[in-house]
Amino acid sequence: METTNIKAFGTEAAEAPLDQLNISRRKPTPHDVEIDILFCGVCHSDLHTARSEWGPSMYPCVPGHEIVGKVVSVGNHVSKFKVGDVVGVGCMVDSCRECEYCKEGLEQYCEPGMTGTYNAPDNHLPGNPTFGGYAESIVVDENYVLRIPENLDLAATAPLLCAGITTYSPLHHWKVSPGQKVGIVGIGGLGHMGIKIAKAMGATVVAFTTSESKFAEAQRLGADEVVLSKDPEQMAKYQGKLHFILDAVSAEHDINTYLGLLRVDGSLVLVGAPEQPLPVGAFSLIPKRRSFAGSMIGGIAETQDMLDFCGEHNITADIEMIDIQNINDAYERLLKGDVKYRFVIDMASLKG
Ligand SMILES: [Zn+2]
Ligand SMILES: [Zn+2]
Numbered sequence: 001m002e003t004t005n006i007k008a009f010g011t012e013a014a015e016a017p018l019d020q021l022n023i024s025r026r027k028p029t030p031h032d033v034e035i036d037i038l039f040c041g042v043c044h045s046d047l048h049t050a051r052s053e054w055g056p057s058m059y060p061c062v063p064g065h066e067i068v069g070k071v072v073s074v075g076n077h078v079s080k081f082k083v084g085d086v087v088g089v090g091c092m093v094d095s096c097r098e099c100e101y102c103k104e105g106l107e108q109y110c111e112p113g114m115t116g117t118y119n120a121p122d123n124h125l126p127g128n129p130t131f132g133g134y135a136e137s138i139v140v141d142e143n144y145v146l147r148i149p150e151n152l153d154l155a156a157t158a159p160l161l162c163a164g165i166t167t168y169s170p171l172h173h174w175k176v177s178p179g180q181k182v183g184i185v186g187i188g189g190l191g192h193m194g195i196k197i198a199k200a201m202g203a204t205v206v207a208f209t210t211s212e213s214k215f216a217e218a219q220r221l222g223a224d225e226v227v228l229s230k231d232p233e234q235m236a237k238y239q240g241k242l243h244f245i246l247d248a249v250s251a252e253h254d255i256n257t258y259l260g261l262l263r264v265d266g267s268l269v270l271v272g273a274p275e276q277p278l279p280v281g282a283f284s285l286i287p288k289r290r291s292f293a294g295s296m297i298g299g300i301a302e303t304q305d306m307l308d309f310c311g312e313h314n315i316t317a318d319i320e321m322i323d324i325q326n327i328n329d330a331y332e333r334l335l336k337g338d339v340k341y342r343f344v345i346d347m348a349s350l351k352g
Pocket of ligand 1: 044045065
């Protein structure tokens with residue numbers, strides 16, 4: 001397989017900071033699209049993977065799965081994209097394409113497993129990991145490339161590729177619609193997208209936060225009502241009132257209190273990932289036939305639907321742009337929750 005050497009930013013070991021390095025990308029095969037990367041969002045997964053916090057990662061590790069860029073070349077069998085198109089790449093760059101889930105457009109739940117955009121075995125370059133978006137360019141099969149709506153700000157669109165689809169998919173799957181009351185728990189990278197998307201779907205949005213200082217922010221993002229989750233009186237008012245809750249909190253929290261806010265047949269869906277198991281009381285679920293579920297990103301077709309929906313409703317992420325050279329500082333700030341609400345890397349800083 002022919003390769004090209006390109007500049008990237010990543011790490012050689014779990015304890016090492018990220019730094020500039022060179023990586024090899026395959027030259028586009030007949031079904032590939034070669035993308036010059038303009039912007040890449042910074043996801044919590046990037047940090048966890050760079051530091052081997054979810055099990056041993058493959059090194060060198062080049063994170064980044066919220067990629068927006070321009071097509072610079074296409075293989076001769078590519079039919080969906082042409083040079084100059086503005087495109088996106090999210091959390092996966094391939095899947096088996098044959099299992100029942102791939103056939104249903106649920107590639108994120110591919111049975112042998114999807115190929116992650118970074119830190120997955122690269123089928124094209126055996127022995128190497130896939131490298132993500134903290135790089136000058138990326139080569140991806142056209143079937144895993146998304147089209148970016150023309151009206152959206154490109155930098156602020158990058159986070160839609162992970163944070164956007166992670167929140168859109170459950171809201172869409174559980175059929176959130178006008179007339180429903182929907183709770184969003186946690187106002188961070190995921191939660192702020194959840195508020196905007198649930199609002200655009202026509203729901204009455206109730207944001208839950210542990211901090212009174214976030215009330216005005218939540219309203220600015222589109223929340224109709226804001227609740228201080230540590231105030232039992234405020235919480236009691238919502239007992240049995242919500243159709244759906246999207247839980248985007250990664251810290252420990254009492255899930256039973258939130259389950260109690262659901263109506264009959266209501267669902268609470270986790271998209272945040274607390275480290276410790278969450279104890280669920282049987283009687284938090286049984287009396288109102290409630291469901292407790294989880295959800296992971298979305299399939300390719302659904303991700304395109306999400307981008308088109310965001311284009312129609314003019315939804316992007318609230319971002320803070322950084323240069324790639326500041327990524328290590330950005331990780332430290334991310335750990336403190338000190339970002340409104342997503343860092344996006346201006347990839348011109350790597351090329352310059
Ligand atoms: Zn992510
Ligand atoms: Zn599959």
